[in-house]
Amino acid sequence: MTDVVSLYVNDGLPEEEIARQAALYGPLAEDIRALIPLGISSRADDDEIRRAREHLAAATEILERRRDSGPFGTRFNDAGHFRTWGNAAAGLRNAVAPPLEVHTDPDGRVWTDFHLHIGYEGPAGHTHGGVSALVLDQVLGDAARVGGSPGMTGTLTLRYRKPTPLGDLHAEAKLDRIEGRKAFVTGHIAGPDGICVEAEGIFIAPQWIADARAKFEAQD
Numbered sequence: 001m002t003d004v005v006s007l008y009v010n011d012g013l014p015e016e017e018i019a020r021q022a023a024l025y026g027p028l029a030e031d032i033r034a035l036i037p038l039g040i041s042s043r044a045d046d047d048e049i050r051r052a053r054e055h056l057a058a059a060t061e062i063l064e065r066r067r068d069s070g071p072f073g074t075r076f077n078d079a080g081h082f083r084t085w086g087n088a089a090a091g092l093r094n095a096v097a098p099p100l101e102v103h104t105d106p107d108g109r110v111w112t113d114f115h116l117h118i119g120y121e122g123p124a125g126h127t128h129g130g131v132s133a134l135v136l137d138q139v140l141g142d143a144a145r146v147g148g149s150p151g152m153t154g155t156l157t158l159r160y161r162k163p164t165p166l167g168d169l170h171a172e173a174k175l176d177r178i179e180g181r182k183a184f185v186t187g188h189i190a191g192p193d194g195i196c197v198e199a200e201g202i203f204i205a206p207q208w209i210a211d212a213r214a215k216f217e218a219q220d
């Protein structure tokens, strides 16, 4: 089993180097992401597909020459700049991610305006319910973290009120309360015609996080 704690790494990268890497690898993820709808919608003919695949194979050959092994994990530096660039919902380097750019209001509400392309389809022309869950898991989890109680999803309850379209969507969440290691959060996804999915989540700080926090606070 993957050792979770070992995937939290202080790699000490200076801010300029983080910015350089973001500018280098972010656009690569955008290029790969742009291919996904084309894989579904392209009407290229046999010869064109053969040529496109040759180019993709050449790109793959270049990209795999030097690579990290295993997942990206959570990396940070002494300034407390956290990077979760492999995250399935929000990762800067993850072409599978929409990606979500989550903002925080002064009152603790977190929100994101995002776009789901045709690769996120479930029911014809609409968003897959599991993708809605992915988005809400991330946004509610972020609200728990912003509210001071980061944790793993313990329970995520969704009510799909009406079909969620593809395209431009909005999601938001707010911490309701904290009880011990548990954060209770609510949120929703809305499309142009209003709320499509409502969510309630319980996010639980693993014991090792609660222990680390208690140790940190005792040093203060």
Ligand SMILES: CCCCCCCCCCCCCCCC(=O)SCCNC(=O)CCNC(=O)[C@H](O)C(C)(C)COP(=O)(O)OP(=O)(O)OC[C@H]1O[C@@H](n2cnc3c(N)ncnc32)[C@H](O)[C@@H]1OP(=O)(O)O
Pocket (backbone or CB within 6 Å): 004, 137, 138, 139, 141, 142, 145, 150, 151, 152, 153, 154, 155, 180, 181, 182, 202, 204, 205, 206, 207, 209
């Ligand atoms: C790697 C770590 C990083 C975390 C910090 C970073 C977060 C940065 C946020 C970024 C945003 C990410 C958003 C995506 C987040 C995911 O995608 S997380 C992935 C999906 N979730 C999982 O895989 C979780 C798997 N489950 C587990 O790891 C463990 O069951 C849990 C959830 C940590 C709880 O384990 P535990 O600490 O041993 O819990 P336990 O001591 O039995 O119970 C503690 C309390 O919680 C209650 N409880 C336990 N399980 C549940 C449950 N499933 N539902 C409701 N209540 C429960 C108990 O009743 C108890 O309540 P009280 O008696 O205190 O009132």
